[in-house]
Amino acid sequence: MKNLSKITIAVCGTMTILFSACQTDELTNNANDENKPHVYHVTASANQSQGAAPSRALSVDPDNGRRLISEWAANDGLVAFINGDEGTLEKYSILTAKSSGKASSFMGDIMTKRPTISTNDNISFLYPAVALKGTKKTINPVERRLIDVTIKNTTTKLLYYAPSPKVQQYVHFNLSRQDGTATTLGSKFDYQCKSAHPQSVQGDKFDVQVGTLERIVSFWGLRFTDENNNKLSNIDSVYISNIKASGVLDMTQNKLVTDDKYEESRSIAVVPEDGTKFTSVNNEYTYIALLPGSYTDIHIMVYANGKKYEKVYSNLNFTADYVYHTDILHMIPVHPRPWVDVQGVRWATGNFIHYGDANGGYWGIAPAQWWISQRAVTLDKNRNITNYDKGNTTSQFANAPKQIKEDVDLFRYGHIKEALDLTNGDIFKYSVADKKLWYPVNRYGSYTDWDMNGTGATRGDIAWYYTKDKHQRYRMPTRSEIDKLYKEARAIPAYCYTDKGTKVYGAYFTTSKTGGYHRFPAKRFVNSIDNYTNVTALVQANKGLFLPYTGLRLPNHAEVGMRDVSYNQNAYGQYMTSDESHERNGKSGKESYDFYFGAAEWNANNLAPKSQAKAIRPVWDSGDGSDDNPTLDDDYVNLRNSLGIK
Secondary structure (H helix, E strand, O other): OOOOOOOOEEEEEOOOOOOOOOOOOOOOOOOHHOOOOOOEEEEEEEOOOOOOHHHHOEEEOOOEEEEEEEEEEEOOOEEEEOOOOOOOOOOEEEEEEOOOEEOEEOOEEEEEEEOOOOOOOOOOEEEEEEOOEEEEEEEEEEEEEEEEEEOOOEEEEEEEEEEEEOOOOEEEEOOOOEEEOHHHHHHHHHOOEEOEEEEEEEEEEEEEEEEEEEEEEEEEEEEEEEEOOOOOOOOEEEEOOOOOOOEEEOOOOOOOOOOOOOOOOEEEEOOOOOOOOOOOOOOEEEEEOOOOOOEEEEEEEEEEOEEEEEEEEEEEEEEEOOEEEEOOOOOOOOOOOOOOOOEEEEOOOOOOOOOOOOOOOOEOOOOOOOOOOOOEEEEEEOOOOOOOOOEOOOOOHHHOOOOOOOEEEEEEEEEOOOOOOOOOOOOOOOOOHOEEEEEEEEOOOEEEEOOOOOOOOOEOHHHHHHHHHHHHEEOOOHHHHHHHHHHHOEEEEEEEEOOOOOOOEEEOOOOOOOOOOOOOHHHHOOOOOOEEEEHHHHHOOOEEEEEEOOOOEHHHHHHHEEOOOOHHOOOOOEEEEEEEHHHHHHHHEEEEEEEEEOOEEEEEEEEEEEEEEEEOOOEEEEEEEEOEEOOOOOHHHHHHHHHHHH
């Protein structure tokens, strides 16, 4: 860019609550010379933000932890662009403060592809400019699109705000990851905007009165105590779920759009900088920024001192440009539980699995709801697995991963003895409903449901077989129970973080009071897995049911298919019930009743061959202890502890 001139914005005004911090990052104004934009030298003035706070970087008053103070900092920046230039410029114009204080001058140029500017043109301003910069930027230009989504020969329109490399009138705010400090709030999340017309234009110079910048976000300072009301320290992270953590701003209207219906970013993760911890002692707050609105069932999870604590608010309201402070007292410790209730059914808190030694190992409920086989793998450039336990992704990104006997989460209908014979394709033509176990009568494949020879069951309900003698007992779900998820529950595309830090994608189910709400097939509601909701904290607190995309194994094959989520493929979960088809003579048939959900799936039927291996999410049958204090099985607890699962 050549012939740069200066733009001046004088910022002044009064405030009822003061904020401050140093902001040193600066965006460079770098227009594409080939586009030959016109550069206008502008003199502009603006007042401080409305109401509670000005539009500056933030910090905590050292004399009062409930007070945030603010001043303009040297190199503070404002985004500026002339409406109508969207899609034509490579970068927004940036106006930079040259001095610190409650008022400051901003110097810079505004670029446009227009040959002339008049007093009828509208100029939009956005703060903070630094939030557009770097790998951790929280503002991104987006373009509003209607795209065609075709699923099974049916095409629907999906409204999508797509990331754009050009200047756009729409920008996407991402508040889903924060570090709890007022300083970062000011530099990354203190979103404010305003539009104004030039007052006069003379050649390549014009004057503009910006007026009062409008803050779009609210701020929330939090302190925490444990169940004994002791202030928590050594806090590793805080998760706030069921609260909107992303939005799209129309800069030309200075309003958040209302047609962005995606379910993504309904959780804010607040994680301190490396080597630091949060604390609630000495009057210290953990600060977050959030989008204003009325929220229900807000779930707060605090990880501190190796424990988890939770608090649920039925309803909270936040108004833009306000600072809230809350002491969250007597937080309740969170412990593993044997079931989670959705639509009146008590589901196990993990799929049925085998893990460990092929000649023994663990048989039972997975140690976490997100568990899939090969939850952490290393892939080569062809997405083939090269390491099974130290990877930076999961088998959901692998190219046709093979299941191994030491880590199995897919099973054929009725198979117990041959469950680890991964290439077996036999069909069991009996029903396992009502916790049936079957014993061999002879070597020709005849079975009875009572033990003739004391040799033990070889076929039947595998979940019941391996848990019937434990403290907590489970069975395969029935068709009517799985249909409550299919027909009645609320379901959204979601993901969880594993103990290895990898992501597992699937569906998150909660009880629906209105019935039948689902955001599946996922492709009709989100453009990619990047738009799924993080439900890790909710799942750990047993606040809903998470079923991973597990795919299936075809008969006589060890390879796992339909699990691959990479490149926007059609991965899905296929979950088996104890119900199956019937032949005309009334005998059991060759198919099981399964539930399918995923990128391009949402159905349930009894058309899947029993010889396919599929996932099982058992239903809790009975258990020792009480609902408030259940007796957990030693092997389950030991597996969680050995893996470091919280």
